[in-house]
Amino acid sequence: MAKLILLLCFLGACTVSMANEVTVFKCTIKGVPTFSQTPCAKDAKVITLKNVNIMQTNALQSENALVIDTSVDDYLEVQQIERDIVKLELKIKQYQQEYAQKKQQVGYMTQDKANRLGADSIADAIATETAVLKQRFEPQIKQAQQQITALTQKKQQLNQQP
Template identity: 85%
Template sequence: MAKLILLLYCLGACAVSMANEVTVYKCTIKGVPTFSQTPCAEDAQVITLRNVNIMQTNTPQSENTPVADTSVDDYLAVQQIERDIVQLELNIKQYQQEYAQKKQQIDYMTQDKANRLGASSIANAITTETAALKQRFDPQIKQAQQQIEALTQKKQQLSQQP
């Protein structure tokens, strides 16, 4: 049993002492970013990543400790942010279209409908209904725009990191 434990300990020590860095190549093939272990094109960008040592992940790092190059992680995070921004922009367009359709329906207000709403005139009914519609859609649009701004700032921060 002791020999088995000693053998496992030696194998674990060998695994920890393996190479500290991994080289990855980033290429753009037919407009699609591709990552590879070997150069995949003449203009391949070399990205060097440090292996994470499990023993060191729980120890506090000092300010002078070099940080691993996270170019791949940053790139993937930026791509996800761009997808999220596009989705939010589509949501905004959808809200605006739905608002325009409902506003158009309100503009076709009849005197009978205005009377049922308790308005003194068609114009008052249109104003009241438009205000309610605006209260419904403006917060959704504003929230999506704020999310886009926050994602854009995060994207800029990731893009500026060395």
Template identity: 50%
Template structure:
């Protein structure tokens, strides 16, 4: 009888144990974020996540509050989304720089080039060429900004999930 009760007490103690922190280490190795259960470099960033109780995970405890962002998978996905947002923001910055350079180049139109474009003056040729360049880059920037907006929505949804 004692042999049967001892393992049962151990099982109950393990299954009713309160939620503990999960330690994840974030390291940047050759510019790539790496996550590990053990320190992966000297400059490893320690990230503490709350581990949900087993009863909460399977829905056996309906009264317990959910903890947003508690999932390691959600955290990693949010980090991926943040990297993607930064990449898109860099793309937008590059497009704006390219737009400024192209607009500057458009201002160097000669009378001969203006005549070939069918413009009445150099100013008309510059305005026409600048408008075309701005329309092209504004469309590119708008498309990337929409992607950033979608990524922000995905990040928000993941942040609100347990």
């Protein structure tokens, strides 16, 4: 009986010491990111995550200490940041396209409309309207670019953490 208990303890210790990393597979199924312990598709992306030492975790929890394993959370946050950056880049592109379209419409200014705007000439009216458009779109584009910069810095910080 004592030999059996000793054998079980030895096998348990070997199992705990071998569990240093966890491999997870990421697949996109019908547009939804899916995580699995086994390959879920032919194009499955392998993700290796650090595993928490169970013995240390139990010891710390018994001392009322908080153990946090943020590797999965960091990975998911980086993925969300990348999606947010893509959305912001699309928003900038939309602003630029809208600005170009409105600027082109302003270029079709007539003398009658220029007179109604109080301009001395069509060129003055076009310059005034273009400046108004620029004041409208430039801050929106700059704000989106600043958000991209902040997200990129946050992403770099998360990627640098061990």
